[in-house]
Amino acid sequence: MTYYDLPLLKPPVWTWEVPAYFFVGGAAGAVAVLGVAARIAGNDEKLVRDARWIAAIGATVSGPLLVADLGRPERFLNMLRVFKPQSPMSVGAWTLALFGASSTAALFLPGKTLRDVAATLSAASGLVMSTYTGVLIGATSIPAWNRHANTLPIHFGASALGSAVALLELRGNRSDALNALGLGAALFESLPGDSDALSHALSGTVPLVLRLFGKRKAAAVSSLLGSLITRYAWVGAGKKKGGA
Amino acid sequence: MTSAVSSVHVTTTGFFTDSTLCIGCKACEVACKEWNDVPHDGFFWSGLSYDNTLGLGHSTWRHVKFVEHETKIGAGGNDASYSTWQFSSDVCKHCEHAGCLEACPTGSIIRTEFGGVYVQPDICNGCGYCVVTCPFGVIDRRPDDGRAFKCTFCYDRQKAGEQPACAKACPTESILFGDLEQLERAADARIAKLHAAGMTDATLWNPKQTSVGGTHAFFLVRGDPREYNLPLNPEAPQTLLKESWSAAAAAAGVMALGALVAFAFNRR
Numbered sequence: 001m002t003y004y005d006l007p008l009l010k011p012p013v014w015t016w017e018v019p020a021y022f023f024v025g026g027a028a029g030a031v032a033v034l035g036v037a038a039r040i041a042g043n044d045e046k047l048v049r050d051a052r053w054i055a056a057i058g059a060t061v062s063g064p065l066l067v068a069d070l071g072r073p074e075r076f077l078n079m080l081r082v083f084k085p086q087s088p089m090s091v092g093a094w095t096l097a098l099f100g101a102s103s104t105a106a107l108f109l110p111g112k113t114l115r116d117v118a119a120t121l122s123a124a125s126g127l128v129m130s131t132y133t134g135v136l137i138g139a140t141s142i143p144a145w146n147r148h149a150n151t152l153p154i155h156f157g158a159s160a161l162g163s164a165v166a167l168l169e170l171r172g173n174r175s176d177a178l179n180a181l182g183l184g185a186a187l188f189e190s191l192p193g194d195s196d197a198l199s200h201a202l203s204g205t206v207p208l209v210l211r212l213f214g215k216r217k218a219a220a221v222s223s224l225l226g227s228l229i230t231r232y233a234w235v236g237a238g239k240k241k242g243g244a
Numbered sequence: 245m246t247s248a249v250s251s252v253h254v255t256t257t258g259f260f261t262d263s264t265l266c267i268g269c270k271a272c273e274v275a276c277k278e279w280n281d282v283p284h285d286g287f288f289w290s291g292l293s294y295d296n297t298l299g300l301g302h303s304t305w306r307h308v309k310f311v312e313h314e315t316k317i318g319a320g321g322n323d324a325s326y327s328t329w330q331f332s333s334d335v336c337k338h339c340e341h342a343g344c345l346e347a348c349p350t351g352s353i354i355r356t357e358f359g360g361v362y363v364q365p366d367i368c369n370g371c372g373y374c375v376v377t378c379p380f381g382v383i384d385r386r387p388d389d390g391r392a393f394k395c396t397f398c399y400d401r402q403k404a405g406e407q408p409a410c411a412k413a414c415p416t417e418s419i420l421f422g423d424l425e426q427l428e429r430a431a432d433a434r435i436a437k438l439h440a441a442g443m444t445d446a447t448l449w450n451p452k453q454t455s456v457g458g459t460h461a462f463f464l465v466r467g468d469p470r471e472y473n474l475p476l477n478p479e480a481p482q483t484l485l486k487e488s489w490s491a492a493a494a495a496a497g498v499m500a501l502g503a504l505v506a507f508a509f510n511r512r
Binding site: 001002003004006007008009010012013014030033034036037038040041043044069070071072073075076078079081082084086087088089090092093123127128130131132134135137138139140141142145146149150151152153154156157158161175176177178180181184238 | 292293295298299301309311343346347348349350351352367368369370371372373375376377378379380381382383384385386389390391392468470471472473475479481482484485487488489490491492493494495496498499500502503504506507508509510511
């Protein structure tokens with residue numbers, strides 16, 4: 001019951017750049033994690049190199065996407081004016097700053113050790129990048145989001161991992177490790193969840209089946225699409241009348 | 245040189261809006277617009293009672309609601325041949341635990357020395373996060389400006405020792421402004437008086453028992469507060485942070501561990 005049944009809450013003002021960033025930043029963050037895991041195992045130099053490039057490019061694209069969505073883009077640096085742990089967006093802004101700096105440093109710093117240290121920082125912040133956006137929309141007043149506050153970060157993390165595996169595979173990396181992680185992400189995403197049917201299938205059942213039949217690149221494309229669409233669907237769900 | 249401001253006795257202030265005294269004149273809306281130089285937010289005919297404004301927003305910081313009721317006989321009631329007409333002037337609630345303030349990543353939204361929640365227009369970069377963390381749908385981003393706006397509690401006037409423009413303009417003292425604790429006592433006395441006079445549907449709305457922790461702008465309405473867009477159990481969204489971050493940490497942990505194990509046993 002509300003005043004003349006008008007929606008009590010204001011719909012989100014975020015435009016297309018925000019879910020696009022959720023997708024790019026999440027995937028890039030998870031790629032950085034895979035890159036460091038491969039670097040530690042020391043058995044796949046090409047994958048490590050590819051991962052560092054994808055993470056840095058993803059971080060570079062993420063910034064402008066977020067700046068473009070601001071009502072006052074020229075004031076984007078105000079995001080780093082304060083640090084507020086109680087604000088997921090503040091945590092996210094600082095994480096993206098760290099992720100961007102460390103991902104770029106992991107490519108261009110002189111000396112292998114320095115680059116490895118930077119890559120490790122990039123992976124650490126990448127873990128936050130791939131999951132915090134679930135907290136960002138979960139811990140809000142919008143019922144369509146806050147009812148799922150404790151599952152959205154997991155769903156976003158799993159689909160970011162699926163995207164990360166997909167990006168590396170589409171760059172020509174083929175390994176049991178990637179396939180196993182892709183299977184794991186697809187298996188998790190195929191479990192009953194709260195996402196819309198299309199992205200649920202594209203990030204879950206479809207890539208799962210495709211991988212079982214050895215169609216890794218097709219599975220990769222499906223996972224990427226699912227990961228992108230689910231973020232648009234979730235942000236869109238919050239914009240429906242009253243955010244219900 | 246001593247500052248003039250430091251010598252002023254500062255108290256936590258509040259709004260007590262008593263709808264039973266409101267005559268629906270909208271002087272508060274006009275005074276707010278005039279004093280704060282708030283632009284219009286469109287002219288259209290809503291068809292909903294005498295209200296073409298419909299709600300608070302980026303360019304409406306006081307909003308008079310017109311709630312039409314079935315006839316109820318009693319103090320303040322009307323002749324049985326008419327339906328009753330309730331007016332209530334809505335405003336930013338200035339929450340004790342304000343979702344928008346906590347969520348604001350730039351620190352633009354602050355708590356003033358008067359206890360109000362204030363958006364610093366020179367800091368706000370229009371990220372829009374306050375819009376989705378307000379439990380009451382009050383604050384919004386002004387499209388042609390890019391920044392978020394809401395009631396300032398007339399911070400400028402309060403600093404000068406004046407009461408907010410809406411309270412000043414209210415001709416019936418339906419909008420009372422003053423020391424928060426004194427207003428709360430006045431509200432308790434008012435509702436006791438109304439109940440004693442037979443207006444048993446008078447209700448005081450101030451969500452002190454929720455995570456919002458009470459509001460600095462509270463209301464006395466007749467009937468169900470939800471009809472006035474005053475939800476019964478508003479929650480500050482920060483209560484969800486713990487479970488949501490826990491889920492994120494679990495997901496991140498599984499991802500990191502999974503990646504390390506997968507590549508440790510990797511075959512190309």
